[in-house]
Amino acid sequence: MSDRLETTIHDIAKKLNISASTVSRALKNNPVISEATRKLINKTAEEMGYRPNTLAANFRTKRTNTIGVIVPLIHRHFFSSVISGIEEVAYKKGFTVTISQSNDLLEKESKIAQTLFANRVDGVIISIAMETTNFDHLQLFPAKNIPIVFFDRVVDEIDAHKIVVDDFGGAYRATRHLAEMGSKRIAHIGGPMNLNIYKNRQAGYLKALADSGLPTDEMLVINNNLTREQGIEAVQKLLNLPEKPDAIFCANDTTAQSVIFHLIKTGYKVPDDIAVVGFSNEPFSEMVTPSISTVRQPGFLIGIKSADLLIEQILNKQKEIEFQTIVMPTDLIIRESSARQK
Amino acid sequence: MSDRLETTIHDIAKKLNISASTVSRALKNNPVISEATRKLINKTAEEMGYRPNTLAANFRTKRTNTIGVIVPLIHRHFFSSVISGIEEVAYKKGFTVTISQSNDLLEKESKIAQTLFANRVDGVIISIAMETTNFDHLQLFPAKNIPIVFFDRVVDEIDAHKIVVDDFGGAYRATRHLAEMGSKRIAHIGGPMNLNIYKNRQAGYLKALADSGLPTDEMLVINNNLTREQGIEAVQKLLNLPEKPDAIFCANDTTAQSVIFHLIKTGYKVPDDIAVVGFSNEPFSEMVTPSISTVRQPGFLIGIKSADLLIEQILNKQKEIEFQTIVMPTDLIIRESSARQK
DNA sequence: AATTTATTTGCAATCGATTGCAGGTAAGGT
DNA sequence: ACCTTACCTGCAATCGATTGCAAATAAATT
Numbered sequence: 001m002s003d004r005l006e007t008t009i010h011d012i013a014k015k016l017n018i019s020a021s022t023v024s025r026a027l028k029n030n031p032v033i034s035e036a037t038r039k040l041i042n043k044t045a046e047e048m049g050y051r052p053n054t055l056a057a058n059f060r061t062k063r064t065n066t067i068g069v070i071v072p073l074i075h076r077h078f079f080s081s082v083i084s085g086i087e088e089v090a091y092k093k094g095f096t097v098t099i100s101q102s103n104d105l106l107e108k109e110s111k112i113a114q115t116l117f118a119n120r121v122d123g124v125i126i127s128i129a130m131e132t133t134n135f136d137h138l139q140l141f142p143a144k145n146i147p148i149v150f151f152d153r154v155v156d157e158i159d160a161h162k163i164v165v166d167d168f169g170g171a172y173r174a175t176r177h178l179a180e181m182g183s184k185r186i187a188h189i190g191g192p193m194n195l196n197i198y199k200n201r202q203a204g205y206l207k208a209l210a211d212s213g214l215p216t217d218e219m220l221v222i223n224n225n226l227t228r229e230q231g232i233e234a235v236q237k238l239l240n241l242p243e244k245p246d247a248i249f250c251a252n253d254t255t256a257q258s259v260i261f262h263l264i265k266t267g268y269k270v271p272d273d274i275a276v277v278g279f280s281n282e283p284f285s286e287m288v289t290p291s292i293s294t295v296r297q298p299g300f301l302i303g304i305k306s307a308d309l310l311i312e313q314i315l316n317k318q319k320e321i322e323f324q325t326i327v328m329p330t331d332l333i334i335r336e337s338s339a340r341q342k
Numbered sequence: 343m344s345d346r347l348e349t350t351i352h353d354i355a356k357k358l359n360i361s362a363s364t365v366s367r368a369l370k371n372n373p374v375i376s377e378a379t380r381k382l383i384n385k386t387a388e389e390m391g392y393r394p395n396t397l398a399a400n401f402r403t404k405r406t407n408t409i410g411v412i413v414p415l416i417h418r419h420f421f422s423s424v425i426s427g428i429e430e431v432a433y434k435k436g437f438t439v440t441i442s443q444s445n446d447l448l449e450k451e452s453k454i455a456q457t458l459f460a461n462r463v464d465g466v467i468i469s470i471a472m473e474t475t476n477f478d479h480l481q482l483f484p485a486k487n488i489p490i491v492f493f494d495r496v497v498d499e500i501d502a503h504k505i506v507v508d509d510f511g512g513a514y515r516a517t518r519h520l521a522e523m524g525s526k527r528i529a530h531i532g533g534p535m536n537l538n539i540y541k542n543r544q545a546g547y548l549k550a551l552a553d554s555g556l557p558t559d560e561m562l563v564i565n566n567n568l569t570r571e572q573g574i575e576a577v578q579k580l581l582n583l584p585e586k587p588d589a590i591f592c593a594n595d596t597t598a599q600s601v602i603f604h605l606i607k608t609g610y611k612v613p614d615d616i617a618v619v620g621f622s623n624e625p626f627s628e629m630v631t632p633s634i635s636t637v638r639q640p641g642f643l644i645g646i647k648s649a650d651l652l653i654e655q656i657l658n659k660q661k662e663i664e665f666q667t668i669v670m671p672t673d674l675i676i677r678e679s680s681a682r683q684k
Numbered sequence: 685a686a687t688t689t690a691t692t693t694g695c696a697a698t699c700g701a702t703t704g705c706a707g708g709t710a711a712g713g714t
Numbered sequence: 715a716c717c718t719t720a721c722c723t724g725c726a727a728t729c730g731a732t733t734g735c736a737a738a739t740a741a742a743t744t
Contacts, residue, residue, distance in 0.1 A: 006730090008729095008730055008731080009730070009731065009732095010730075010731090018693075018694080019693065019694045019695075020694090020730085020731080020732090021693075021694060021695080021696095021731095021732075021733075022692085022693055022694070023731095024730095024731060024732060024733085025693090025732090025733090028732090032691080032692070032693090033692075033693080034691080034692060034693090037692080037693085051460065052460070052730090052731080053401075053462075053729085053730050053731070054460050054461050054462060055397070055400050055401040055404070055406070055462055055729090055730085055731095056401050056699095056729070056730035056731045056732090057730080057731055057732075058397050058400075058401070058731095059395075059397040059398050059400070059401040059699060059700075059701095059729090059730085059731080060698080060699055060730075060731050060732050060733090061699090061731085061732070062397070062699080064397070066461075073422075074416045074417065074422050074425065074441070075416065075417050075418075075419055075422035076417070077417055080415075080416050080417035083416065083443075084443075084445075087442070087443070091453070096440070096457055096461060097440075097442070098438070098439075098440045098441070099416070099440070099441040099442075100429075100439070100441075101425075101426075101429070103426075111433070115438055117393075118393065118394070118396050119396050119408075119438060120395075120396060120397055257629055261629075283626070284625070284626035284629055284630070287599055287603075287626055287629075287630050288626070288629050288630050288631065289630065289631035348700090350699095350700055350701080351700070351701065351702095352700075352701090360723075360724080361723065361724045361725075362700085362701075362702090362724090363701095363702075363703075363723075363724060363725080363726095364722085364723055364724070365701095366700095366701060366702060366703085367702090367703090367723085369701095370702090374721080374722070374723085375722075375723080376721080376722060376723090379722080379723085394700090394701080395699085395700050395701070397699090397700085397701095398699070398700035398701045398702090398729095399700080399701055399702075400701095401699090401700085401701080401729060401730075401731095402700080402701050402702050402703090402728080402729055403701085403702070403729090404729080
């Protein structure tokens with residue numbers, strides 16, 4: 001009804017015949033205010049239906065208590081787990097979280113970054129878009145001393161805390177597992193090489209081949225954007241090789257699923273003819289038939305860690321910080337798509 | 343030059359020997375400023391590295407150009423589609439979107455609402471949590487004349503624009519389809535009756551039974567929270583009935599999937615022994631085997647419509663608005679889980 | 685009783701952009 | 715020349731909370 005009548009600290013001050021500064025301090029639990037006055041002020045504020053004007057406070061303090069989060073796609077299970085972790089920490093420490101999705105597009109990511117910047121977020125947590133190879137839009141933040149934390153898809157070119165998962169180890173174990181299942185020609189469908197995560201997964205794959213005494217074959221490695229469609233194209237290419245693969249390690253579950261789909265459709269048995277392992281442990285991976293072996297990433301923990309590191313920086317802006325790159329463990333989940341009876 | 347700080351409109355004004363008001367107007371493309379001065383001001387602003395202080399503007403205008411979105415779970419495909427729709431519109435009209443998830447918990451939803459309120463969002467778009475039966479936390483907004491738009495899981499008790507999908511029609515068509523496939527005893531696993539969407543789906547189911555000349559049987563209707571676990575419990579109960587069902591219409595895809603999983607595990611053939619239809623068209627529903635027949639909801643369109651209606655209210659605050667409830671169409675997707683050879 | 689110390693509170697400037705109203709200027713009309 | 719009108723621009727108040735510094739009061743010490 002009467003929304004022109006917001007109570008301010010001045011109204012409270014006037015009513016109690018004290019100054020606005022005292023009211024402000026009391027409401028903020030500033031220890032310099034005596035217990036008695038604080039109680040009185042809180043009671044009166046309550047009675048008068050006072051609600052603090054966050055906008056005024058933000059303006060004055062130049063802080064918004066807001067963390068901006070940019071992820072490629074919020075509906076990816078991994079990312080929504082990370083977001084949940086971030087929210088968990090942020091709420092506890094009194095920060096609000098603004099989530100945006102880049103849809104893996106550089107242009108959208110850039111616009112989001114600008115918006116967050118203009119809205120003066122106190123810090124940013126980001127996993128960059130697949131397309132992103134230029135980082136000017138992210139330089140905005142360091143330039144104004146606004147902390148950034150990168151996770152998963154990190155950027156070498158910017159100095160900041162980075163949380164990555166052990167892509168190398170996950171890929172290594174996945175590939176070793178395929179070798180242990182008796183596979184001799186293990187193919188790899190990987191992502192774009194501008195993203196470290198895919199570089200590392202590929203490196204893990206190659207190392208595992210070497211350690212298993214298997215030769216590497218360029219023809220068995222295909223890089224694309226890991227969509228459903230490209231997964232099918234890739235597997236078709238692999239099946240057309242003179243020497244077909246007997247196992248495929250895919251850098252994400254979507255590709256693994258489309259690969260399996262195509263293999264079964266064209267008459268191959270999974271895992272007996274060709275075993276498949278994916279990456280990320282998307283929820284569907286255990287629901288499909290055959291269920292997909294995959295590598296689990298600790299999304300929730302990554303979110304917690306990212307938010308912790310970010311908030312620490314926000315609260316200690318002056319301090320010189322030693323940036324660190326934290327590697328979170330991954331683990332292999334063996335399911336039907338790779339579990340051969342030996 | 344005191345410009346280790348941020349450039350303000352006053353700095354620009356001083357440099358050009360004009361007033362801050364003119365600068366402000368020029369930067370806002372206020373038509374009252376002549377073309378010449380506007381160009382000069384924009385150029386100078388650019389040169390001086392001016393960036394508008396959104397916080398100051400927000401404070402002054404009491405507007406944040408921010409829309410708060412509250413959904414149960416962002417990783418549900420339906421909700422992330424809606425969010426994409428909202429973002430699409432919001433971005434175009436210069437609004438920022440803050441997304442939060444309630445995890446289907448009343449308490450979290452309530453905290454989020456308070457945070458959004460304290461942060462002075464200009465409007466809210468929400469689909470309420472499964473638990474929510476009390477709406478005090480949402481009354482905050484109407485009380486301060488902050489518009490809300492409800493979608494999908496709407497609330498009768500608050501007067502506002504509401505966008506719902508045609509749950510009744512979708513359920514009706516799903517059930518009719520099961521009847522046409524020859525099912526005589528069609529069960530229903532539904533959600534909590536405090537949510538309209540589940541009430542309507544159940545009503546559609548019942549009407550379809552009646553129109554198909556099938557008797558209704560209380561024993562064939564089970565209501566729970568539609569989780570995986572509860573889906574399995576429910577189907578166990580149904581299989582223990584003296585007269586088992588030959589089809590099950592589930593109010594979401596998660597339940598449908600767990601039901602199918604359990605049926606196959608216990609030796610039933612889907613769809614031949616028991617046909618199953620879900621609801622929402624989650625991406626996994628077409629990837630699992632058998633793929634799940636389901637009801638598609640136009641999430642993206644709902645997001646667009648919600649944002650349109652909300653922003654219209656934000657921009658025309660004074661106007662009396664006739665609140666409307668918009669019903670969006672649904673359609674049935676027939677897949678393997680219900681496609682019997684007749 | 686005088687002085688020091690500790691404890692509370694108030695003053696007043698500030699943050700930067702916005703906007704109603706008044707004042708100024710140039711162009712057009714008589 | 716004088717007066718309107720239309721068009722630009724400036725003045726100055728304002729939004730509400732925060733905070734460094736000074737001052738007032740109370741308590742403790744000599």
